[in-house]
Amino acid sequence: MPKGVTRRRPQTRARLLESALAAFAELGFHATSIEEICDRAGYTRGAFYSNFASKDELFFALFDENAEKVLERFERAATEIDPSATWQQQIATVLAAAGPGDRNWYLTSMEFSLHAIRDPRAAAILAEHDAKLRAALTGIVAGIFDRFGLALTIDPDLFARLVVAIREGGRAQSYVEPDRLGLGELERLFLPMVLEAVSTTD
Missing domain, CATH: 1.10.357 (Tetracycline Repressor; domain 2)
Known part of the structure; x- marks a missing residue:
């Protein structure tokens, strides 16, 4: 993985977690899609799956x-x-x-x-x-x-x-x-x- 991507990974992960918690609280765990989390965080599905299965x-x-x-x-x-x-x-x-x-x-x-x-x-x-x-x-x-x-x-x-x-x-x-x-x-x-x-x- 390129060094730039490696340095950004903790920030990407933190942003996904923050966006997911806000979405879960507002919409519900089941109603929140991975796309919704990614849209709120400003990342792609690829960014999600590089951090979470x-x-x-x-x-x-x-x-x-x-x-x-x-x-x-x-x-x-x-x-x-x-x-x-x-x-x-x-x-x-x-x-x-x-x-x-x-x-x-x-x-x-x-x-x-x-x-x-x-x-x-x-x-x-x-x-x-x-x-x-x-x-x-x-x-x-x-x-x-x-x-x-x-x-x-x-x-x-x-x-x-x-x-x-x-x-x-x-x-x-x-x-x-x-x-x-x-x-x-x-x-x-x-x-x-x-x-x-x-x-x-x-």
């Missing part, structure tokens, strides 16, 4: 990109929590952290999850990516627990699954009724109770 593969690249941003947000929130709050409130605040691009990703990931439920192959790959994200999340939570001399009394992976369930369920309701339920409100309200129930002095 399919829309599914592109989605998982978006998943990994978003997971990195989410974990960075959690880690940053963990260093900025209010020391005057209770440890339960501090941890809940970290787990409720939201970002400006959350809505587009939520719309895209929820639709893909429905697709994966119907497609065992997609489900298996999604489960692998979910597991890596949960493992990283439990690592962050474990660090905060250590700071307070605490330990979970349940399987950390199950705890991470519960946190994800509360976050995703809460966001669904917040996006439907933004004037009634703020983003992260359910996490900040109920996770302290959950944390109290599943933790003990280490």
Whole structure:
């Protein structure tokens, strides 16, 4: 491959990912064609297929990109929590952290999850990516627990699954009724109770 093309490839890939996420959020994962993504990005189908084998593969690249941003947000929130709050409130605040691009990703990931439920192959790959994200999340939570001399009394992976369930369920309701339920409100309200129930002095 010519050197010029090689240097442009990361930029091309990033532009395709950005355009795909916007299209998925606006039109839906299934309704968005590869042509639509390419048109928005200003590239040809050849550029798409030189970076991704399919829309599914592109989605998982978006998943990994978003997971990195989410974990960075959690880690940053963990260093900025209010020391005057209770440890339960501090941890809940970290787990409720939201970002400006959350809505587009939520719309895209929820639709893909429905697709994966119907497609065992997609489900298996999604489960692998979910597991890596949960493992990283439990690592962050474990660090905060250590700071307070605490330990979970349940399987950390199950705890991470519960946190994800509360976050995703809460966001669904917040996006439907933004004037009634703020983003992260359910996490900040109920996770302290959950944390109290599943933790003990280490």
